[in-house]
Amino acid sequence: MALGETQSHAADHIAVADLTDDQAAQELERLAQAVAQANVAYHTNDAPDITDAEYDALKRRNSAIEARFPGLKRSDSPSDQVGGAVAEGFGKIAHRVRMLSLENGFADDDVTEFDQRVRRYLNLSDDAPLAYTAEPKIDGLSLSLRYENGQLIQAATRGDGEVGENVTANARTIADIPHVLTGAPALLEVRGEVYMSHADFAALNDRQAASGGKTFANPRNAAAGSLRQLDASITKSRPLRFFAYAWGDLSDPLGATQSGSIERLKSLGFMVNPLTCVCDGPADLLAHYHQIEAQRATLGYDIDGVVYKVDNLELQRRLGFRSTTPRWALAHKFPAELAWTLLEAIDIQVGRTGALSPVARLRPVTVGGVVVSNATLHNEDYIAGIGGDGQPIRGGKDIRVGDWVQVYRAGDVIPKVADVDLSKRPQGTEKYVFPDTCPKCGSAAPREPGDAIRRCSGGLICPAQAVEKLKHFVSRAAFDIEGLGAKQIEMFFADDTLPIREPADIFTLAARDSANLTRLKNRDGFGETSAKKLFQAIDDKRKIPLGRLIFALGIRHVGENGSSILAQHYGTWDAFESAMTAARIGEGPEWQDLLNIDGVGEVLAASVITTLQQQAERASIDRLVAELDVQPAQARAVADSPVAGKTVVFTGTLEQMTRAEAKARAEALGAKVAGSVSAKTDIVVAGPGAGSKAAKAEELGILTLDEQGWLDLIGGA
Ligand code: IVH
Numbered sequence: 001m002a003l004g005e006t007q008s009h010a011a012d013h014i015a016v017a018d019l020t021d022d023q024a025a026q027e028l029e030r031l032a033q034a035v036a037q038a039n040v041a042y043h044t045n046d047a048p049d050i051t052d053a054e055y056d057a058l059k060r061r062n063s064a065i066e067a068r069f070p071g072l073k074r075s076d077s078p079s080d081q082v083g084g085a086v087a088e089g090f091g092k093i094a095h096r097v098r099m100l101s102l103e104n105g106f107a108d109d110d111v112t113e114f115d116q117r118v119r120r121y122l123n124l125s126d127d128a129p130l131a132y133t134a135e136p137k138i139d140g141l142s143l144s145l146r147y148e149n150g151q152l153i154q155a156a157t158r159g160d161g162e163v164g165e166n167v168t169a170n171a172r173t174i175a176d177i178p179h180v181l182t183g184a185p186a187l188l189e190v191r192g193e194v195y196m197s198h199a200d201f202a203a204l205n206d207r208q209a210a211s212g213g214k215t216f217a218n219p220r221n222a223a224a225g226s227l228r229q230l231d232a233s234i235t236k237s238r239p240l241r242f243f244a245y246a247w248g249d250l251s252d253p254l255g256a257t258q259s260g261s262i263e264r265l266k267s268l269g270f271m272v273n274p275l276t277c278v279c280d281g282p283a284d285l286l287a288h289y290h291q292i293e294a295q296r297a298t299l300g301y302d303i304d305g306v307v308y309k310v311d312n313l314e315l316q317r318r319l320g321f322r323s324t325t326p327r328w329a330l331a332h333k334f335p336a337e338l339a340w341t342l343l344e345a346i347d348i349q350v351g352r353t354g355a356l357s358p359v360a361r362l363r364p365v366t367v368g369g370v371v372v373s374n375a376t377l378h379n380e381d382y383i384a385g386i387g388g389d390g391q392p393i394r395g396g397k398d399i400r401v402g403d404w405v406q407v408y409r410a411g412d413v414i415p416k417v418a419d420v421d422l423s424k425r426p427q428g429t430e431k432y433v434f435p436d437t438c439p440k441c442g443s444a445a446p447r448e449p450g451d452a453i454r455r456c457s458g459g460l461i462c463p464a465q466a467v468e469k470l471k472h473f474v475s476r477a478a479f480d481i482e483g484l485g486a487k488q489i490e491m492f493f494a495d496d497t498l499p500i501r502e503p504a505d506i507f508t509l510a511a512r513d514s515a516n517l518t519r520l521k522n523r524d525g526f527g528e529t530s531a532k533k534l535f536q537a538i539d540d541k542r543k544i545p546l547g548r549l550i551f552a553l554g555i556r557h558v559g560e561n562g563s564s565i566l567a568q569h570y571g572t573w574d575a576f577e578s579a580m581t582a583a584r585i586g587e588g589p590e591w592q593d594l595l596n597i598d599g600v601g602e603v604l605a606a607s608v609i610t611t612l613q614q615q616a617e618r619a620s621i622d623r624l625v626a627e628l629d630v631q632p633a634q635a636r637a638v639a640d641s642p643v644a645g646k647t648v649v650f651t652g653t654l655e656q657m658t659r660a661e662a663k664a665r666a667e668a669l670g671a672k673v674a675g676s677v678s679a680k681t682d683i684v685v686a687g688p689g690a691g692s693k694a695a696k697a698e699e700l701g702i703l704t705l706d707e708q709g710w711l712d713l714i715g716g717a
Contacts, residue, residue: 016064019338024069028077032064035078055231077524088167089230093156097189097248098276099144100330101324103135104309111308114330115282118310121319121327121658130686131311133258134288135276138243139302140195140223145172146249147188150181157228160476161324165201173236176243178269189248190265197301198222200239217370219302236297244270245307257311273609278311283688289332298493304471305333312392323561336366340421343405347433348439350464352472353556354456356435356445358383360405360417367409375407375415379452380434394419394591440464460616466501468495479544479551479558481506482537483530491525502620503552507542507627509534543629546573551623557607565599566608566674567633573625577687580612597661598673642713644670646682649697652690653695654707669714677702685710 011023012030019027035058038050050058059078066073073079105111115130124130143162146154149525155171157679171177172220174194181188198202201219204226204655216222226238244265249255254261260280264271275292279285289306296303308647310316310328319327349357358377365372377383377399386391397420399405404424409415427677434454438445443458456462470493473479484506492500498513498520500506513520513531520531544552547567551560558566570576583590585606594605611617648671650662662685663673678697684697685703697704707712 002432013029016061016068016535019065019068019579021069021072024065025220026074027065028069028072028074031058032066032076032078034058035062036535038075046650061422062345069518075527076530082152090228092159092163093154093166095144095156095159095161095248096164098165099142099158099159099191099248100321100326102329104305104323106335111285111289111330111332112282112498114308115627117286117321118328121660122315123656123658123661128282131257132275132279132281132308132313133262133291134279134306134308135245135273136287136292136303137191137305137333138222138245138273139304140189140193141220141227143167143194143242144188145171145177145192145228147181147184147190149186150184152177152179152464160480165225165228165534167227170229170230170235173232174240176241176271179266184268185250185254187249187251187253188254189428190248190270191243191246192244194223194227194240194242194271195219195301196226196240199278199300204238225616241301243273245273245276245652253313255270256313258309258313260314261313265665279308285332287696293334298321303334305331316660320661322565334623338408338418339365339367339372340404341365341372343403343417344444346383346401348435350440350456350468352444352465352468354438354458354462355467356438356454356456358434360399360407362405364405365407367407367415370409371570372407372415375417376512377417380447380454381452383432383434400425400432402426422661436702438462438464445640452704459614460502460620463493464493470503470506472554473552474506476547478505478554479541479549481541483534484537493506498611502623504623504627506538506621507624509538511657542627544632545631546571546576546633547689549573549625549628549630553611555608555611557604562599562604565597570633572632573630577612577625580609583609585609593678596674596676596678598675605680641669641671642715643683646670647672647674647680648683648689649674649677649683649693651677651687652687654685656707656711663713683710683713 011019012455014023014027025582035055038055045532062077063079066077066079076216087162103114105114113353115132118124119126119128119130142158144156144158145152146156151167152172154166155177157167158164174181189399196219198219198234201216201222204222205215207213214225216715222238223240226240229235245262246264247261253570254264257274260422262272262276267697277288279288292303292306298359308330310319311476316326316328322329340406343360344363345361347361348358351357358379360375362373362375362376362549381387382393383399385394385396385398399417399420400621402425405417406419406421408418431654436445436454437443438456438458441456441458441462441464443462444455445456447454460466467489470489474481474484474486474489488498492498492505493510498509500509501585507522520526520534526534545567547560547564550558566576570579579590579593583594591605591609594600594608595602612621645662645667648666650659650666656661666673674681677693677700679700681697681700681702682693683705684702685695686694686704687707694704
């Protein structure tokens with residue numbers, strides 16, 4: 001909506017100084033709407049319909065009115081949408097090729113093991129040549145750029161790897177990113193890292209401080225905050241850079257090797273990192289790692305490790321992916337950063353499965369550019385100076401409140417307390433006594449034999465567990481409800497008029513608030529529009545894929561991968577829930593069936609059964625499912641796959657590929673791979689030395705193939 005088309009309002013041309021209270025409120029409402037509409041036009045529809053200057057004028061008038069009438073500031077005020085977390089408001093883009101993360105290694109041994117794993121998977125001997133690329137791991141944020149017929153048409157952040165944010169307008173303001181390519185494949189997705197140099201970061205922080213704006217903790221945060229701006233003119237004013245190091249969707253290959261493809265990207269006009277090189281094995285990789293590490297301080301931008309990738313792209317294809325990381329790459333991180341500070345207190349947090357986690361409250365200290373005031377202390381034994389194997393750690397030194405402790409952080413992981421300086425221990429400190437009851441609900445918190453963790457036994461009556469379960473339920477990989485994050489969950493949980501105490505309550509919220517939205521509307525932070533938006537966002541998630549639902553339940557030992565495996569196996573909620581209801585731990589056909597699933601062990605199996613059979617827990621799950629439309633797990637749609645939906649068992653020795661590769665390829669073709677033969681098995685692939693499984697297959701009349709027969713069946717796939 002252009003400014004000229006704005007509905008005529010009585011107040012919209014009155015000077016701020018002359019506005020009455022009523023007129024000011026009316027104006028703030030109009031401005032909030034106008035800015036919101038402009039944002040949608042600009043970001044979601046990618047079709048701005050007012051100029052940058054007009055947009056700025058709307059915002060300036062809004063701020064001026066708020067400054068004069070602070071009490072009238074709206075919860076959806078446009079002035080809160082500048083410069084901070086601005087994720088809402090970006091359009092979403094589903095990546096056609098997922099954006100993955102990397103497996104991390106820290107020690108030199110991790111590099112040799114990586115090489116060994118790759119060789120084993122590919123069935124290569126130790127002396128067969130195998131080249132890798134090595135390049136700095138840039139500490140910024142990844143971006144995917146889509147070019148069609150040489151034109152930059154879309155830029156998306158990584159997001160959760162499947163769906164990212166549309167930051168096309170912002171990416172276009174980055175000088176290192178070409179808008180037009182000549183001689184590129186018709187379709188090309190270039191991936192790389194947006195970052196900010198040290199010098200630009202320092203200058204930006206100086207400017208921000210001088211203008212009273214927000215300063216950033218480190219170049220990475222500055223780059224992220226600058227890219228994820230709803231107002232692209234802000235991005236433009238920030239000196240962002242881009243290194244290309246990978247690709248996604250492609251119409252034609254860029255080359256036969258990783259290094260060749262990167263060269264090609266360079267010749268197309270992208271910045272590629274000059275320290276990239278090809279190495280011929282772990283020793284060479286390590287030498288290059290140390291070389292890059294030595295140059296780290298003088299590079300002028302942050303790097304946090306060195307990335308190794310198998311150079312040959314055909315081998316990369318064969319190696320394929322685990323659930324979130326490629327098998328053909330390793331991020332070799334630089335050693336953790338350290339600092340010493342005072343341990344001011346130890347707090348106990350209660351997690352969704354009841355685990356009591358000790359958290360160190362520290363005198364704030366900068367560790368590798370980030371201010372740290374909390375760190376994990378792991379568990380009771382760790383504080384006492386006992387390791388996971390029962391042996392002393394830190395020479396048996398315990399950790400006490402008042403101690404001088406060493407904190408370290410490696411990459412994005414939660415900082416840890418590593419060591420304690422006994423020479424600085426003040427007199428009169430006492431050994432920390434770990435609570436044996438839950439600090440939140442008072443229930444007993446016993447330790448199971450062999451477990452270092454104390455767990456609150458309160459189950460659903462423990463408010464801390466309930467809140468954490470709910471936070472997990474709405475988290476990104478679970479229900480991911482827009483506008484309902486951890487903060488809102490805390491608020492709704494504590495509320496007595498319109499509470500959310502269990503997942504089902506989320507879906508009955510609108511019905512319980514049927515009195516014209518009045519309850520929610522009058523709540524802190526909610527206006528009528530945001531209340532309606534929330535109800536809509538909740539409704540949108542009633543339809544939920546089975547795997548996500550299982551993950552969202554927050555069952556101990558059942559992560560994203562386990563949930564997806566269970567969903568694939570059982571297919572529908574009804575099948576899953578009736579099998580879990582009938583199952584007995586340790587015996588019977590349902591138990592066997594569960595253990596037969598590749599990737600399901602006894603611990604996971606027992607945990608799922610226990611949860612689904614625990615009366616109160618089950619009643620709560622049933623109330624939830626009654627509100628949902630659970631989508632069956634589809635056997636992965638694989639075009640022309642002769643084995644999609646089939647259950648395959650591999651037995652005996654495979655000669656042309658390893659078991660891991662065979663399994664991964666079968667799964668990629670939509671087959672299920674099971675560990676043992678049963679009436680449900682469709683195909684048995686038996687290599688030399690196959691014993692009882694092949695015999696059982698014959699007995700049951702199941703199609704049995706040798707390795708070549710299997711390869712012929714799946715063809716060139
Ligand atoms: S390759 C399929 N190369 O690190 C693998 N990633 O921890 C695609 N990163 O999400 C990534 N420098 O944002 C690759 N030279 C580099 C990198 C790099 C930084 C980031 C990237 C990725 C994250 C994983």
